[in-house]
């Protein structure tokens with residue numbers, strides 16, 4: 438991962454996702470040529486009809502996560518974020534313009550996190566099984582975020598998040614899917630009966646890590662262009678992850694996950 442600086446002089450959306458405006462133009466031209474509708478004057482849109490994502494963010498899809506007996510402290514919330522919530526979060530990341538150049542793939546913020554992420558943190562706190570109570574109710578819940586951009590084929594090496602971060606880490610998956618592999622950390626060898634665990638993360642999925650899952654297990658994403666899930670080959674696309682942590686008081690700002 439290469440750390441991004443928070444300066445940009447190029448269209449961030451195009452840098453991240455490319456431009457598909459040509460194909461859209463083509464489709465519109467084709468449809469117009471067919472003349473499927475009566476000509477009429479410009480439609481009047483009342484103020485109340487205009488789309489405002491803030492009005493429709495709503496609550497999370499599910500409140501109970503999936504746990505894993507071998508990995509205490511790991512909770513998996515499939516599709517926790519609705520499509521609208523994912524869009525809102527991706528737009529917030531785009532607005533920050535972190536990924537302006539092709540070599541940028543990681544951005545970090547410490548201290549006061551962007552206001553555009555406040556609703557995410559508030560909503561996460563409202564999930565009763567997110568973390569053990571002392572973590573879930575601490576203030577602030579998080580004061581650090583890392584946003585990783587994975588282009589097709591990218592991954593992140595297996596690791597335990599740095600000790601300078603407190604217990605309680607959340608990973609939000611956006612845009613595309615990948616397998617995250619978890620295995621016992623070399624510092625905490627597990628009995629042979631304990632297997633490594635692969636979790637297929639899709640857009641809107643969330644993982645929370647605390648206790649054993651945070652300290653005694655590693656997590657990573659193998660570098661490859663597709664994953665095989667239940668015998669099916671699933672191509673990866675551009676993936677974005679937003680992770681939240683809290684720094685231990687007195688520890689400086691870290692530069693690795």
Ligand SMILES: O=C(O)CCC(=O)C(=O)O
Pocket residue numbers: 583585593598608656678680693694
């Ligand atoms: O991108 C992800 O899903 C995981 C990122 C991660 O593990 C980290 O930043 O420490």
Ligand SMILES: [Fe+2]
Pocket residue numbers: 596597598656694
């Ligand atoms: Fe990590």
